[in-house]
Amino acid sequence: MLAASMLVSSCSPETYSLDTPMDKADIHFEITQDLTADPGGNTVIMKNTTPGVVLNWDYGTGKSSKAVETVKYAFKGSYTIKISATTGGGIVQLDPVTITVNQDNLNYVNDPLWTALSGGVGKKKSWVTDNGKYGLAPGAMSYADPSTTVEWGNFTPNWEPEGNANSSTDADMHWGRYMTFSLEGGPFMTVHEADGTTIENGSYFLDINGHTLTTTGATILRPDNYIANASNWNDNLKVLTLTENQLRIAVKRTNSEGAWWYIWNFVSKDYADNYVPPVTEPVVDEGYNPTFAPGELLTMLTGGAGAGRVWKLDGTGNPVDWVGKGKGWTVNSTSSYNWGWNDDWAAIAGNSSIRFDQWGGTLNYTRNQNGVITTGTFTINAATNEINLGGETLLQNATSWMNPTVNVIKVVKAYNKDFLQKGIWLGTSYDAGKDEWFVFHYIVP
Numbered sequence: 001m002l003a004a005s006m007l008v009s010s011c012s013p014e015t016y017s018l019d020t021p022m023d024k025a026d027i028h029f030e031i032t033q034d035l036t037a038d039p040g041g042n043t044v045i046m047k048n049t050t051p052g053v054v055l056n057w058d059y060g061t062g063k064s065s066k067a068v069e070t071v072k073y074a075f076k077g078s079y080t081i082k083i084s085a086t087t088g089g090g091i092v093q094l095d096p097v098t099i100t101v102n103q104d105n106l107n108y109v110n111d112p113l114w115t116a117l118s119g120g121v122g123k124k125k126s127w128v129t130d131n132g133k134y135g136l137a138p139g140a141m142s143y144a145d146p147s148t149t150v151e152w153g154n155f156t157p158n159w160e161p162e163g164n165a166n167s168s169t170d171a172d173m174h175w176g177r178y179m180t181f182s183l184e185g186g187p188f189m190t191v192h193e194a195d196g197t198t199i200e201n202g203s204y205f206l207d208i209n210g211h212t213l214t215t216t217g218a219t220i221l222r223p224d225n226y227i228a229n230a231s232n233w234n235d236n237l238k239v240l241t242l243t244e245n246q247l248r249i250a251v252k253r254t255n256s257e258g259a260w261w262y263i264w265n266f267v268s269k270d271y272a273d274n275y276v277p278p279v280t281e282p283v284v285d286e287g288y289n290p291t292f293a294p295g296e297l298l299t300m301l302t303g304g305a306g307a308g309r310v311w312k313l314d315g316t317g318n319p320v321d322w323v324g325k326g327k328g329w330t331v332n333s334t335s336s337y338n339w340g341w342n343d344d345w346a347a348i349a350g351n352s353s354i355r356f357d358q359w360g361g362t363l364n365y366t367r368n369q370n371g372v373i374t375t376g377t378f379t380i381n382a383a384t385n386e387i388n389l390g391g392e393t394l395l396q397n398a399t400s401w402m403n404p405t406v407n408v409i410k411v412v413k414a415y416n417k418d419f420l421q422k423g424i425w426l427g428t429s430y431d432a433g434k435d436e437w438f439v440f441h442y443i444v445p
Contacts, residue, residue, distance in 0.1 A: 021089035040103025061205035124182035126269035144261035152211035284326025308357025315349025404428035
């Protein structure tokens, strides 16, 4: 029984408890105004004088837990400093301290970064979420791996979705909302609906040395479905870029998905409202929508008067494509293999061909399909670059949905000087809604 008693005693769980909470009267600090630096009391020094205790200062324009923190208020007014103490017995809330600043010292906000954000002293400036159409960022947000450096002027996003933030709808994005940073009598921040209705009123502080933004009473624009993903939307947000037209702010994701950086992209509202996209030439494939001299296409197809030329499908190269707005996407036969191009097509490309010639004073078209010869005549519409094969078609594959059954084909891409090396792309169907041609690539063997 003694052994059993000792065993039970040795296995009994230990109990733990927090220290008795400190009385706030035992927690000491100093808050002074340096009237030498600022006769109006703009410079405020907060000092923790209690060993073993961490004081958390919430001074209205920011927060800090430094043992000694110096704050410079640019605008006159009353400021309430909230203080909490982290002790061995838990958090102790201390009595707030209110200080009065009697004069403005606008030197503290007369800086290029403050001006870029707010428009300057006595002014205000509004910002909207970047929709990706202003040439500054692909869209509203970017992602950065937490292991990468994300600092002012030094960050490389891992992924930048276009337009909406990833997984967000237009309703989540609230396109049209804007946020305004003001230096009219104070560092005030407001958030508005598109019609100007005020949603949030608050203040902000821009740390030009640490490149952080702190907001109180108002929050930067972000989509609804991201609000719960991060716990800190207001304190010491990382400012990554701040120019006259662009603002990029990083917020750390804190939910169960794991830490990642959300980078929120904004443009100034004035820039967005007055933005005119640059006029650029569309980027299209080489040879798209070709122009021919009189008789040039006929000579290309036939080899000239009294001659003929054989063409085969480019089965070992890039035989089919969908050319949308002048740009194709396939690079070879594997790009569309088995759901488009397939073994049957490859076999046809290997043993079949078409021929255009100018013999006997007529324009003749011959199709050799697996040794079966059919012949007819063809015409060319030089105004539209169309070839009419009469009653014939291009090479056939009855087992494929891509089988071309039309007898009028369009020269979608051609190479005036290099056709012997690069071939010709013949369109067999067109989707006007997508501005997209379905084309076959024929080459000279």
